[in-house]
Amino acid sequence: MVSKTTQPERKKPATSDVVGTAILGAVGAFALIMGFGYGFLEEDGQVGPGFLPVITGAFILAASLTEIARMYLAHGERSTSSFMGLAETVEEEAKAAVGRTGEPDEEEVDTFGRTSSERNWAIVKVFALLFVALLLIPVIGLLLSLTAMVLAIVLWVERKPLLPGVLTTIGALAVAYSIFVLALGVPVPQGILGLI
Amino acid sequence: MLENLQLGFETAVSPDNLLWCFIGVLLGTVIGMLPGLGSATGVAILLPVTLGMEPVTALIMLAGIYYGSQYGASISSILISTPGDSSSVVLTLDGYQMARKGRAGAALAISAMSSFFAAIISLIGLIALAAPVAAFALRFGPPENLAIILLGLATIVSFAGENMLRGIIMAAVGLLISMIGVASGFATARFTFGSINLLSGLGFIAVLIGLFAIGEVLHQIHRGGEKPIKAGFKDLIVTKSELRRSFMPAARGTGLGFALGVLPGAGATLASFMSYGVEKSFSKFRKEIGQGAPEGVAAPEASNNAAANASFIPTLSLGIPGSGTTAILLGAFIIFGVQPGPLLFEQQPALVWGLLVSFFIGNLFLIVLNLPLAPVFAQILRLPYSYLYPIILFISLIGAFAIGNNTFALWVVLVAGVLGYFMKRFDFPAAPLVLGLVLGPLLEKYLVQTSSLGQGSWSIMFSSPIASVFTTGAILALIGPPVAGIIRRMRNSKKSGRTDKTRV
Incomplete structure (x- = not known):
């Protein structure tokens, strides 16, 4: 047999x-x-x-x-005898080790406190905000629409406290304005409102 | 050679260039360390910031980000078992194990010293080889250039390993994206669907920012963020035994990394995996590897740095990028009106030698920064990603706009971002796509010229010894791995068949 x-x-x-x-x-x-x-x-x-x-x-x-x-x-x-096989075996081991800090995972909740399905929703929300920000450029201008996007992500998607969220947003705007508008002289679209 | 080095030194030590080299390596260390950024993303995002600079200064800074990130990426691998860049993934094995055993400081120090050692040795190799390769390449005509581009594409695809098919798909998608717009050498508009915005093609940087920055951010959200630092460390003192055990693995890693880095497409990540695999198979301490052995830190770290520097050889001397990030740097050269390739060393000696000498200076900055200041850098890892990624999105989008002052580029970024996210999620390699994107216009240019020279006959690809060698190499690189796989499988099934019969 x-x-x-x-x-x-x-x-x-x-x-x-x-x-x-x-x-x-x-x-x-x-x-x-x-x-x-x-x-x-x-x-x-x-x-x-x-x-x-x-x-x-x-x-x-x-x-x-x-x-x-x-x-x-x-x-x-998988063959480990080939040249690439050696690298692929190491790659698999290393990928398995990434993020493995030796502590038991309590649940599937990540360090942001989100579950898997909440993470998927977060991606959809961020993508939607990016999309809306680009649509708003002709109306409120590039800098303001991106600033609004940052604020919305921090407060709505990430649910961070108001003050750090606002400070992060103002910081991002200040850095972008200093580098691109003041230093590089990039003519950013100001939209119908014509603010900045 | 000495005259060139002197010229390079004069260029590299100007106050402006020194300052931007320092800023580049500093930013590179931070970018490399932060999970979800990495060298390709860092260079793509910060390229628009350099638009107001002199070309040589901008390239010194951007290159500094590239090799600086190789150092930084290992810090997060060692301390939080989360690599800042794919080339440091392997450090999550022994680097993190050393950290858990209370040797985090030593692991960081071994990593920094191995990186520095490999960088200096590979830079000597880079300086010795780049100019002669470029001089040799001056003999190339369209068939040779076409053959070498095909070889570059075939190599990157074949080094995609198990993902070879996905590598082929991605390289071809990159080529396809590069074909959007008016065809080079023809007057036909392709894949424009009547859009004026598409006539001049898709912005290279916009596509890259989308693929790497937006795609990576979305992927990180999907992964669920990183765990906070668990491993503390007290000092950076390496014991004599650790130092002794690290030297030969670092030397082997440097050699292997350099050899793989010279090949277009092989890159630092493969080099780090290979050198770790070699140590694990042949080292005297192979049984300890995987449990926090210095060999497991020194070899891959030296290897990825050597490969990163070696990848500049094909980039500078042939105009064919050696890795994903050098492909972006090649795009930066073109934006600044500099065409990398054989003529670069003749036409822009101050720029190219200044850049090469700046690598030495940058690595000196890095060893000084990384040895005593690694604990300070480690604090950056505490920065919550929830606040970081909206800023990355902001800077990426405004940067993409700044390249061409065109809002259409932002839509390109968005679409490329979604593509990049799905590529990451389903394990489609990005490097072949970038290479296809960069090499597409050159490939078509040489294809049209070769076809014209040969009057439609492809035998011209075997008309000269150089073209024949490269063309044959390209064919072998493409069909070799699958054929070898089939033969191996047939042998394995024969063997298992024999074993089954003996069991009867």
């Missing part, structure tokens, strides 16, 4: 990882198609403006599809 070979269990890839790689593959396919539209080769056989987009797009598409296949088929086996 032949004994079963002990293969490492296949890990199911994260859906978001697969979707992200698939999006990149779609970008590659898009570049490939657009590249042919720009002209792959000239009449005399020399490269045309679409040559590089086609080749690059093909590389992205092929590598993305192979990567997706690898995610589903890889057994998680």
Whole structure:
């Protein structure tokens, strides 16, 4: 009787990882198609403006599809005999050691006191604030919109006390104004209000 | 050579350059230390601040941030087990273990001394090799230049290791981003979708600020911040035994780091992992490594510093960046109207030799700063990230605007930031993307010229010995690792098959 070979269990890839790689593959396919539209080769056989987009797009598409296949088929086996294998083993050990301070984790709450889902919300909030700040530039100007963004992050996202929050915001504004406006003379947009 | 060094010395010791070199290494130490910043982010954010300076002064300061951050990054790895930069990740193993055993001061001192030792040795190598490589590269025509760019891209992809496929994707995405706008050598607008803002392409610095600064901030929020300092330290005195045990690992680390740093794309992070792996496999004290051995601090620390300096060889002499951060520095050169490459040493001797000599001065500043003042720097680690990152966002965005006085750049930063965040989250390497982005226009320029010279025939890539060697090297670098992996897997499965049969 032949004994079963002990293969490492296949890990199911994260859906978001697969979707992200698939999006990149779609970008590659898009570049490939657009590249042919720009002209792959000239009449005399020399490269045309679409040559590089086609080749690059093909590389992205092929590598993305192979990567997706690898995610589903890889057994998680790792060879440490190769040159890169040595570095990869150390990398894994080091990554596992990062942040491991030898104290038991009480919960999944981080040092800001946030849970995993609260952290995800914090990212969404910060991104939304960045987006709104950029939309506000034509109205209140670059410096004021970014100042408002800093204040909103410190008070709303990070829930810091009012006084340190305001002081941080004023400090950030003062530093940016001194360097970029006073020292470098950058003409920052002042918006419709025209304040600073 | 001596004349050049004298010229470089005269440039580097001017009061302005000395001051900005000091500020650069000081900021670099702080930036390297703070988790979530790192050398690439630091250089990208502070590049706009240098716009009003003389090119040589600005480059001295920006380079100071780069190698200064190599020193600073190790402080946070040793004290809070959280690296300030990817090249110091490995120090969280033995550096932090030494700190837990009450040898934090010694670990910091070994780290600073190994860094300094490696920096000086590698700088001698850099000065000895950069100019001859540049002189040799003067013989290159379009096919040779094209072949060497392909080799650079292939090397960085192959050094992405298990992530090779992701490396390929990222390098290609970088190339694709660089193609937005009017094609070089043609009059065709590509991927502009009718937008006037896209005609001149995406701002290089805006993309980098988004990728590194915004992406890193979002990633840090996702990770959940850093733990406060747990390890205290009393003194920086290293015992004789620790010093003796550190010397050879530092020397080996320097050699390995330099060799890997010269290769485009290999970089300081890989060098630190490799040298740690070598010590763990071959050191006399290998059983202690991982539990707080000085070898585990000295080797990777020397290695990453040597690699950081060596990566300037391809950057300065060939115009091909050796790492992610030197790619950003290469962008800085171009912004200041200086084109790195073979002609740099002939056309800008004061700038290039001044920069090289400033590396020595900067490293002297760093050893003086890091040995006695490491405890002072460590206090910066107590700065809460909740207050720090909104300021990073503020400075990043206004900096991106300042490069071209254009608000469109801010939207580019935002989009690149989201891309950078997802890249970090799903482990897509950033260095190949940056290299693709930087090398894209050059690649296309030489591609068009080579195609024209060869009248459409690709045999021109093998027309000269130099082009043949580089082209073959590029092909091997790209297909070698996967082919070797397939062969290894086939051998392993054969072996396991034989073992199973013997068990019957």
